[in-house]
Structures are given as C-alpha cells and as structure tokens.
Amino acid sequence: MHKREIQVIGFASCYGARDQRCDTGPVALKNLQLTTKLENANFDVEWSNSITPHHKPESNQDTLSVILNNCKELARQTYTAVKANKQIIVIGGDHSCAIGTWSGVHSALSSTLPNTLPNTSQLGLIWIDAHMDSHTMETSDSGAIHGMPVASLLGYGDKELCSIESEAPKILPENLCLVGIRSYEPAELKLLNQLGVKVFYMEDIEELGLSKVMQLAQKHVRKNCSRYGVSLDLDAIDPEDAPGVGSPESHGISGSKLVQALKSCNFNDDFIGIEITELNSSRDEVDKTARLAIEAILACLSQQSEKT
Numbered sequence: 001m002h003k004r005e006i007q008v009i010g011f012a013s014c015y016g017a018r019d020q021r022c023d024t025g026p027v028a029l030k031n032l033q034l035t036t037k038l039e040n041a042n043f044d045v046e047w048s049n050s051i052t053p054h055h056k057p058e059s060n061q062d063t064l065s066v067i068l069n070n071c072k073e074l075a076r077q078t079y080t081a082v083k084a085n086k087q088i089i090v091i092g093g094d095h096s097c098a099i100g101t102w103s104g105v106h107s108a109l110s111s112t113l114p115n116t117l118p119n120t121s122q123l124g125l126i127w128i129d130a131h132m133d134s135h136t137m138e139t140s141d142s143g144a145i146h147g148m149p150v151a152s153l154l155g156y157g158d159k160e161l162c163s164i165e166s167e168a169p170k171i172l173p174e175n176l177c178l179v180g181i182r183s184y185e186p187a188e189l190k191l192l193n194q195l196g197v198k199v200f201y202m203e204d205i206e207e208l209g210l211s212k213v214m215q216l217a218q219k220h221v222r223k224n225c226s227r228y229g230v231s232l233d234l235d236a237i238d239p240e241d242a243p244g245v246g247s248p249e250s251h252g253i254s255g256s257k258l259v260q261a262l263k264s265c266n267f268n269d270d271f272i273g274i275e276i277t278e279l280n281s282s283r284d285e286v287d288k289t290a291r292l293a294i295e296a297i298l299a300c301l302s303q304q305s306e307k308t
Contacts, residue, residue: 007081010050016096019246025279074100082108088273124221124228139187244284262299
C-alpha cells in the first residue's frame with residue numbers, strides 16, 4: 001500500500017512575537033507522538049531538525065535580521081519538500097514563520113510555470129487566525145513581526161521580508177481567505193479591503209457555521225490555484241479550548257468544531273500542507289492546546305489517509 005510522504009519542519013523561534021515563549025511548539029508536538037500518529041495513519045514521515053535562531057537579538061534591527069535569516073532557511077526547506085512532491089507540516093514558532101513557509105512553497109510552484117508568466121501564482125492559502133496579521137513596519141505600534149506575515153506575503157511591508165525567494169508577491173489577494181478574525185487595527189482592515197481579500201469574521205462563523213465557512217474558504221482559494229494550504233494560528237481557537245497561546249482572544253472558534261470543519265473539507269491531492277503556529281507551552285494546561293493542534297493536523301490529512 002502506497003504511503004504519502006510528509007516533511008515535518010520545526011521553526012523554534014519566537015522573536016517575532018511579544019510573548020517570546022512560543023519556541024517549544026516543535027518539541028511539544030514531537031513529545032506527544034505526532035510522528036507515530038502520522039505513521040499509524042499510513043504516512044511516511046521525515047522530521048527535519050528544527051530551525052533555531054543563531055543568537056538572541058540585541059536590537060529591533062537585529063530581530064529583523066534573525067527572523068529574516070530563519071525565514072530564508074525555512075523557505076529553502078519548504079521549497080525542497082514541495083519540489084520532491086511531499087506534503088508539508090510546519091510547526092512554529094510565532095506566525096512570522098509563515099513568511100518563510102509560503103515563500104518557499106510559492107517558489108517551488110512557480111518554478112513549474114512557463115518563463116513568460118513570472119508573477120503568476122499557483123498558491124492559494126486559508127489563513128485561520130484571530131488577527132489579520134496585515135501590519136507593516138509603518139502601521140504597527142508594537143513592531144512585532146508576527147503581526148505582519150499576511151501583508152508581507154501579499155507584497156507589502158519590509159522589502160527584505162517581501163523578497164524571500166523572489167520579489168513577486170507570494171499570494172495574490174484573490175487567492176487568500178482569512179477565517180476567524182475578531183481582533184484587528186484600522187490600518188490592517190484598510191489594506192485588506194483595498195486589495196479585496198476575502199475575510200470571514202467570527203460573526204460570519206456564528207451566522208453560517210464553521211464547516212460552511214471553511215468549505216466556502218476552500219472553494220475561494222482553489223478557484224484560480226493548482227495547490228493550496230492552511231496556516232493555523234492557534235489563537236483563532238477560543239482560549240477555553242486552547243489556552244496555550246501568546247495572544248489569546250475571547251469568543252473564538254470552538255476547538256472541536258474546528259477539527260470537524262477541517263475534516264469536512266476533504267482536503268485532497270491539491271492540498272499542499274498545514275502550518276501550525278503560536279503554541280505557547282508555558283501557558284498550556286496539561287497539553288490541551290498541543291493535543292488539539294495534533295487533532296487539527298490529522299483532520300487535514302484524514303482524506304488522504306483513507307485513500308492510501
């Protein structure tokens with residue numbers, strides 16, 4: 001029986017966040033037997049050594065440099081995995097890792113396109129988060145880079161962060177969908193509205209139901225793309241179900257309903273992988289959040305597990 005190949009990549013870095021205790025995510029999920037659970041679901045799993053900062057930053061500029069270098073390394077790893085036709089699981093770290101994850105994926109997919117279409121995007125992305133993460137250095141009061149990955153991937157913000165692997169935007173606005181949003185600033189909303197990015201707020205989830213919203217998000221990002229992925233910030237989930245995050249926001253997504261909704265999407269062969277971010281073990285309660293993260297990963301892969 002054929003086994004699907006999965007590359008698990010850890011990003012043990014927290015310097016993009018204000019609460020700098022979310023660097024233990026890869027270790028936490030490894031200790032909870034993520035590899036065994038994936039192998040039991042008939043996947044062939046390779047776990048890369050986690051990407052870690054070379055030193056503790058001593059200034060804001062140094063922080064940017066550390067994050068940039070880590071994201072470049074992550075991009076190289078996701079590029080290599082996708083080119084080898086493997087699905088990916090990226091475990092952060094703070095959500096700044098998304099700049100590296102999807103820059104590498106974009107580069108791998110773009111390399112299969114004709115040279116006459118250098119800026120064409122084959123990548124769609126469902127971004128599940130309490131926050132819009134669409135600040136730039138100019139609009140952010142805190143300067144925390146984990147609040148900037150969506151803008152960076154769309155091509156807005158720090159030039160170096162936007163230029164990992166290529167200067168082209170990694171995600172086109174029409175190929176992106178945000179889900180679970182309930183905390184944001186006016187500048188972020190203005191940017192996404194100007195670009196026409198599709199956003200499902202918590203009010204939409206309460207009205208339509210999460211499974212319906214996720215299916216609509218999936219349909220939206222697949223429309224113009226050959227491949228797509230999911231980036232899940234665990235603070236999208238209600239703190240009652242996921243206390244182990246650095247930036248909790250009340251009135252969030254139910255943990256059990258998220259797992260059910262991910263299963264209902266029936267992610268298939270065009271699904272490229274999932275990124276899990278912002279697991280803060282210092283704030284977790286008996287590994288409650290970490291176990292939910294593993295459930296979310298397995299839910300995304302359940303359809304492929306059944307096919308193999």
